[in-house]
Amino acid sequence: MATALAKAADATTSVEYAARIEHVSKSFTTPAGRQLVLDDITLDVAPGEFVTLLGASGCGKSTLLNLVAGLDQPSAGGISTDGRPALMFQEHALFPWLTAGKNIELALKLRGVAKAERRTKAEELLALVRLEGAYGKRVHELSGGMRQRVALARALAQDSKLLLMDEPFAALDAITRDVLHDELTRIWRETSVSVLFVTHNVREAVRLAERVVLLSSRPGRIAHEWTVDIPQPRRIEDSAVAELSVEITEQLRGEIRRHGQH
Amino acid sequence: MALVLVVWQVLVWAKVTDSYKLPAPSAVWDEVSEAWRQGTFLEYIWTSVSRGLLGFLMALVIGTPLGLLVARVKFVRAAIGPILSGLQSLPSVAWVPPAVLWLGLNDSMMYAVILLGAVPSIANGLVSGVDQVPPLYLRAGRTLGATGLRGTWHIVIPAALPGYLAGLKQGWAFSWRSLMAAEIIASSPDLGIGLGQLLENGRTANSMSMVFLAILLILIVGIAIDLLIFSPLERRVLRSRGLLVTH
Structure with a gap:
């Protein structure tokens, strides 16, 4: 009985997410008026989970990452993280x-x-x-x-409990990127860090993630989610990775067509 | 250098003008050895260099925090940013008469003129250095927890260093020029003889060789400080960041 109580108390005090994004919207004021970039995003990243946020360029996925990193404030909704997250950029940003x-x-x-x-x-x-x-x-x-x-x-x-990555390998050549995918998977499994990884590369998203979240464009909404249960270590050329990538790409194309912006 | 000497000597031989207007290189050299023999040669240089460097250091101590404040605090920038850039285009020789009236003919007046010349350069150099810091470094710094004063110390100042150094270099040039202007205009027996006074003494004594000597020394000291202090510093900073192509 006592242990059950202790456990219950534990569960309420310890944080059961690495990041919790609740009904977050973000709009910017542009010369053309107010533009809604993110619309009612709700997403949890569990401790130790690897989530990729996938979307076409301009869908607001980097904006969302900046909000989680605390570099910008949401227009509506709330974000909480377990401690201050670390952030890695597309450019190395080394001093x-x-x-x-x-x-x-x-x-x-x-x-x-x-x-x-x-x-x-x-x-x-x-x-x-x-x-x-x-x-x-x-x-x-x-x-x-x-x-x-x-x-x-x-x-x-x-x-940090949470590592945010904003297309960190997008500027690298394919071979280097492939090697770094392996390294990232290894490091993620060796440490207990949670990862929220932003990319526009479907294969990369599937290669890395336990869960792929697809964002639609203008405004960014969560369009679909896939759980990836292909066992790690995966290779980017694995047929299972390819299969799921085809399915996700179909959906992504649908999103892009619907908005006719590209 | 050799070319200048040859042309100079040829002009003297050709007697393009009277010898009191254009002394021979040997006459200037005699002036050097005379001053050396009397032990005043190094004194002239030291009087000016010590004033110049001390004034420059004071300008550094004042200009650096001032530049940081202007760069980082909005209302400070709005209030004194334009004044600083305006002061930079005012020739500091203009400050000599008011400085003499305010402070009298003494060393503080010299330092005041140096400060008014060099502080705006140093501060403005730092401001433009800070303005050119890539926003990515600031964002990276913030995610690492470098905010407020820690951000200024660990990110902004090192990132702005190349611009700051350029400002220091210009600040030295302005210090030296301001000092020479002050020394030429405000001579007094109490002030000792620096290079500016030497130049002025040469004029009143109608000694063109002394005038030439003074001009040469002013030029050499200005360049030497730049070559010995600022250029190596700048090269080191740029090279360590991969911004200098070395062959």
């Missing part, structure tokens, strides 16, 4: 005045990690993204793929 290692250490410092531990932690994170030896490298000395690895390590250095 060119710091080395790769010091970029990671800055994230550690800002979250209050003691000076003595930072170096070791940074080296560990670099090892996690398989960049041992890159500690002293300047940002401009790294390739595009390596920069995104460092950016991932820096995001992980925040030790």
Whole structure:
């Protein structure tokens, strides 16, 4: 009886989501008037879950991510997250005045990690993204793929429960992207981080996610959701991935046609 | 340099003008060795350089926080931003007469003129450096938790460093020019002889070789400080960010 009570108390105090998006709308004022970009979005990301947010360009998926990151405020509705989320951008966003290692250490410092531990932690994170030896490298000395690895390590250095990713691999070549998909899946499974990953690439969405959420365009609404139960590790060329991608692409095309904007 | 000397000597030989208007290089050299023998040569230079550098450092200490405030605080920018850019286009020699009247013929008047010349450059350099910081860095900084003063310290200042350094370089040039203007106009026995006074003394003594010596030293010191301090600093910053192509 006592344990049951304790459990119940636990369930009410501990947060059962990494992010909770409730009836969120967002509009911007443009010269043409008020434009509704996101319309009544409700979405939960469970702890440890990997969700991809899929949509055509301009559908508001990056806007939604910015709202979750706290970089902007919703016009209506509410967003709560379990702690401050980490955010990774399409551009690496590494600071060119710091080395790769010091970029990671800055994230550690800002979250209050003691000076003595930072170096070791940074080296560990670099090892996690398989960049041992890159500690002293300047940002401009790294390739595009390596920069995104460092950016991932820096995001992980925040030790957030939730990692937001805004098309982080879109600017990379296909082979590098494929390798980084493997790395991301591995790291996600090794850590208990939840991921909300924005992309316009259907295959990428299916390759990575446990759940794919399709956003419609103008305004962005949740159009459809798929649970992806293909076992990890997956490959982007797996037939199961291809099959589901075809189905999702059909739906996505329907969304784009309906709005006739593209 | 050699070319300038050759042309100079040729002009003297050709007697294009009277020797009191154009002294021979050797006459200027005699002036140097004379000053050296009397032990005043380094004194002239040191008097001006120490004033210039001290004035510049004061301008740095005042201009930096001022620039940050103008760049980061909206109403400060609206209030004094235009004044700062306006001051930058006012030749600082214009400040010499009021500075003499306000402060008298002393070192504080020199420093006041330097500050009025250099502070706007340094502050404006920092403002434009901050304005050019890519918004992506600010957003990345915010998601890492660098907000407010921590954001300024860890993100804004380092990101604005190249623009800031350019402002410092210009600030030095303005400090040096302002100081020379002040020294030429306001000479007094109490002030000691700097390069500006040397130039003015040369004029009153009708000694063109002394005038030439003073001009050369003013030029050399201005360039030397730039080459010894600012250029290496700037190159280092740019190279570490991969912004400098080295062959």
